[in-house]
Structures are given as C-alpha cells and as structure tokens.
Amino acid sequence: MEIPLTELKEGETGVITRIEIGFGRGWRWGRGIRKRLADMGLTPGTKVTIIRSAPLNGPIEAHVRGYKLAIGRDIAERIFVEVQR
Amino acid sequence: MEKRIRVALAGNANVGKSVIFNQLTGLHQHIGNWPGKTVEKAEGELHFKGYTIEIIDLPGIYSLSTFSLEELISREYIINERPDVVINVVDASVLERNLFFTLQLMELEIPLIIALNQVDVAERKGIKIDYRRLEEILGVPTVPTIAIRGKGIHELLFKVIEGFEKGFRKPAPIKYGSEIETRIKMLEEALRGAGLRYPLRWAAIKILEGDEEVIKEVRRVRPEALTLAEKMAKEIEEIHGHPCPTVITSERYEVAGKIAREVQRILPTIKLPLSDKIDYLTTHKVYGYIIMAITILVTFYAVFGLGNFLSEVLTNVLYGYETIFVGILGSGLLRDLIWGGVIEGVIATITIALPYIVPFYLILYALEDSGYLARIAFLMDAFMHKIGLHGKAFIPLILGYGCNVPACLGCRIMETERERLIAGFLSTLIPCAARSVVILGLVGKYLGVEWALYLYVVDLAIVFIFGRIAFKVLPGEAMALIMEMPDYKTPHLKTVIKQTLFRLEEFLKIAFPVIVISGLIIKAMDLLNVLYIVSKIMSPVTVVWLGLPEILGVLLILGVLRKELTLILLATLLGSQNLHEHLTPLQMLTFSLIVMLYVPCVATIATCIKEFGWKKAMLIAVIEVFFAILLGGLFYRALMALEIFR
C-alpha cells in the first residue's frame, strides 16, 4: 500500500515509490528540492525507517542509507512509500 | 624555481574537511558538529619536502550540481580552477552517501586522493572498512585518517607528493545500465570537438541530468546535442518511469552502495545506550523543549555567574595598580590622557568584557561540537516556518549570540535569497557577546540577573515580530528542511579551547586598538570641551526622549565601532567602575535596550553589505536605529508611568 512518508509510524520502514515534488501538488519547490533529496540518497527503491517526528507539524527524522536525515513535514508528505511490515 | 601544488579539500558536509585544513595549515577554520559551517572557500599554505602546498578548504556538498550556494562555490572551484589534486574527505561511518560524491569526482576525471576520515567513529559504530580493497576498486589512493587526533595527516601529504611526482592513475569510470550507457556514448559523439572545458563523458552525463550550467555552455557551441539529450532523457524516463536525473542519481547510488557493502564489514555493536538516550530526550516532543529551555537558562546563568566572579577578581587585582601608575605619571594632562584614556580603557576591557566573553564561547563551542545545535534546529523547525524560514536558520541565529558576523555569513546555509535576507536581518538583532557585555555588566550586575534575562526575552519577541513583518514584506513559501542529523559526540576539549582562544585573540587584536584610540579621542574631546558640544546637540534625543544623561549620546555613536565600547568608555569617562553612582536603574535599562537593538557594529554592517548589497544593508541599519530609539523612549515612559523603579 502506498502512503506518504508522514503516515509511517515511528520505527516503521517503507520503500520509496515516488516523490511528488517539482510537479503536481509539489510544483512550488521546483526541481531543486527533488534533486537535493535524490543527492541525499532518497531515490525510488530506497528503504526509509522513521526514527521520530516532531510535534505541531514539525519535521520527521528518518534513517536512510546508514545515516539520519531530518525532513520538513511539507516535503515528507510528498514522498510516497510502500510500507514494509 | 619554487614548486607549488594546489590541493583542494572536498566532500560531504560535516566530515572533517576543516579539521584537516586546520591541521595542515595551522589556521583556524570554524569547526563544529553540524552540517554547513564552511560557507566560503578558505586558503592556507604549508611547506613540505621542498614544495609549497596550497590548501583550499571548500564548503561541504552532497553533489556536484548547482542548486545551492555551497555547491556552486565548491564546484566552480574544482571545475574552473582545476586544483592539482582534490583530497576527497570521506566520513567512514556513512560510506555509501560519501562514495556517491566520490563517484562524481571520479567522473570529473580530476586527480583524486581519498581521506577516509572518522574511522574511529566508524569503528565505534561497528563498521570496519578494508581501505586497501576500496583503493583497489576505485583506483584512487586512500588514506585512513582520524583528523582530530592528527592521525593519517602526514600520510595524506606523502600521497599528494607521490601522486604529483609520479602522476595519478585515471580511475575507471562507473558503468550505468546499458540503456543509459549507449545514450551517453552517443551524446559523447555528438559533443566531440565542441571545445568544452569538461571531460566529454562528464558533459554528456550532465546534460542528461539537466545540469543548467553545462547546458548553457553546450547551447552556445552545440545546440543540436541538447535536442538529442532531451529526446534521450524522455526515452529513459519512459523506460524507468522516473525522471531521467532521478534515474541517473539512483544508479550512481546503486554503485556506491555496492562498493560500500563490498568494503565494509558491520559487526554487531555494543550499543551506546547513553548517546541514544540523549538523542531521544533532546528531540522529544515534550522533554526536548524543556531541555532546550534549561540549556539556555543554564548557559545564561553560568555565563553571568562566572563572568561576575571573574570580573570582580580582575577588578580587585588591576585597580590595585592604580596608585603605582599615578605615582609614576604624576598628575596633569599626560596623566589624564594616559590613565584616563588608555589604561582605564584597557582595564575596563579586561574587567568588563573578557569575563563574560570567555565563558560564553567555551559553552557555545562545546554545545556546537556536541551536535546539539542540529537538534534545536529540528525542534524549532515548525516555529521557524511562522517567520518564513525553516529550522536550519535557527543555527546561525544561535551563533549570533557569539558574534553577528559569522552568523550573518552563516545564513548562506539557507537555500533561497529571500530566506538568506530574512535570516541575515534577524541575526543582526541577536545580542552578540559584545552587547551581552553591556547587558550583563550593567543591568545584570546592578539591577539583578532577572532584569538582564527580561531583556533577552524582549529581544526574542522583537526578533519574532520582525520576522513576521519580514515574512509579510517578502512573501514566499518557506523552503523546507532537509538536514543531516549528526551523531552526538563528546565535545572535543582541545578544539573547544582552541576555538575560544582564537576568538579571544581576534577580540584582543581588534578591540584593544579600537578601545585605546577611541579612549584617547573621547578623553581629548572631553578635555577640549568638544564632548560637551556634541552631547548638547544630541540631547533632544538622549535627554528629552530617552531620559539618559547627556554624555551617553557620544557613547552610542562610538558604539557603532564595537558595542562593548559604550560600556567601557562610560567607565573611562566617569573614571569609575561604580556605574550605579552615575546612572539610575531606569537609565541603565533603557541604555542597554538601545545598545541591544540599534544598528549592529560596523563589522556586521560590512558583512551585510557584502551579502545583501548596499541598499539592503543600509535599510537594515536605518530601521534598527529608528526602532531602537523609538522603543527606548516608549520603554522609558512606560516604566516611568508604571513607577517600577521608585
């Protein structure tokens, strides 16, 4: 099932299916952010484990490719993953 | 002839490039445990084996693209200036992501050496790396290093010389999937003979990736190659179902991952329960904020307490010499000038400024080197969105409490021009160490520490309000946060002390001459009665509107040079450190409030000009002067009406 990264619970892992930034609902940020995410290792097929999420629409912290990455909620909402249970 | 080698340090953010730079050159690049400290290239030199080796420290980047400032600076340097060697500093504990960048440097076909740094951290995480195997696979000389302990730095230099003398082997480029490889080959053919200053293969890959800089150049000399590239990018997108740049990045990561898995062995680790626990607590929804508040308060009280204590000790010691000096100098004009102008100023600096500055920097650098600042950025992200910024902007703001100059420069970690301007503007409103000297040394000392604390709280409120206004004036969506979270570590004591001493040295080097000269000027003005005239001219503002003693007007003008001057010169002018005999509590508060808010010092203004241009810098300065005076007067009247200090 494909869900946004923000809907994963703490400790859950998902595999990235698509990143909806640079077009569609996420057009505002353009390609810069999309490229930055890819450069940081968030490419389709990458496993992401949620470590924690900050309150009040704060960012999430995730485990990606052996390191920890903080991602703003507005971006994380546009990263879609297939949940691995 | 002198033999010169130019060596650039490049790599991901927060891997230890600046530590290596400092080790090699003996210079003082800023070091800390969060990504994005170095925002501008720095140069240094050393002599080794008959060579003059020029070292260039570059901002940390994750890719050779051109979307952010630090990427632009580093890439421009590597591509345009073509250093003789690039030392790619790699964080051994995050090998895959670091190799992703190494692969890009290899594609660029520049002479390369890998410094496999932080092997101690990797080992603690249970990661063991076979660096010889890595060297073999990549075809790039690799040296394991522990930069903070100076381990491997020498070997690194040997490799540089060796490579320079014997020549570097050209590493084999990485292979993409066949559907991409065939297209790269065709593009290479299309670009052949176009006279680009890049390697053909790299240029071909970059136009497939949609790299704007390279595209711009190709458009001039070979526009038909771009049409071809666009068509191919579409085809690749159809095959993979993702945009072509994403596909290429993906494949590069695939290769990086494969190499990483091949050379590293991950052993089951002895968990670091304490570090995990601290991480958990300091980013917790509730405890995180409580801990943040406590940290700030503890820092505040520690700086104040230590500062006061040191100040008293130093005052007692130094004023003990007064009679001796007076005895030597006798009395008269010379004594007035030298004692009143110079020595009083120097003593006041030592007894008023240094006691607060030193403890503050020790604490700030320790916090910075622990990795805590990144956690604060994480916690404050949602809040910062309310002023059109994101969490990362909070880091330069915190650094602003040390000095506004690096804070303002540090705003380059923000992605857009608009965010850099807002963050830079707000950072000039943060009371730096010099302003804290005035707040703590005047208000804190004579009215009680809680009044000083109120001033800081008022300042934060003002920062927020101005942030909101700036957000309204410069509307736009806040770029969202994407930030590596560094692991916590015990602050490296030597680094912390070294950086503090360096700060102190800088302070003394710049502050003393300024203080001595302005001390002399003000004393001379005093003796010539000019001081009186200037003060009179300013008195409608200082006396009538702000309710301050006349002489403070001149101090506020000189304070533009350095903010702590206001307090130091006040002590000099009055010839006394017992300021409460000359100022009422209300005057102290109003004065400190104004010093806290009116234009930052000349150094900060100069930085603003450099970052944002004349117009915007002047606008910031003018706004802050008027605002400070306006608020100061209102504040004075409000407290009068409330009869708080009766």
Ligand SMILES: Nc1nc2c(ncn2[C@@H]2O[C@H](COP(=O)(O)OP(=O)(O)OP(=O)(O)O)[C@@H](O)[C@H]2O)c(=O)[nH]1
């Ligand atoms: N344990 C350990 N820590 C290291 C080592 N090298 C660097 N560090 C720490 O890593 C952190 C980052 O070092 P810097 O030199 O500031 O990193 P940088 O690559 O210049 O970072 P940016 O300028 O932000 O790109 C600091 O806290 C250093 O003390 C090492 O070999 N071992």
Ligand SMILES: [Mg+2]
């Ligand atoms: Mg650096």
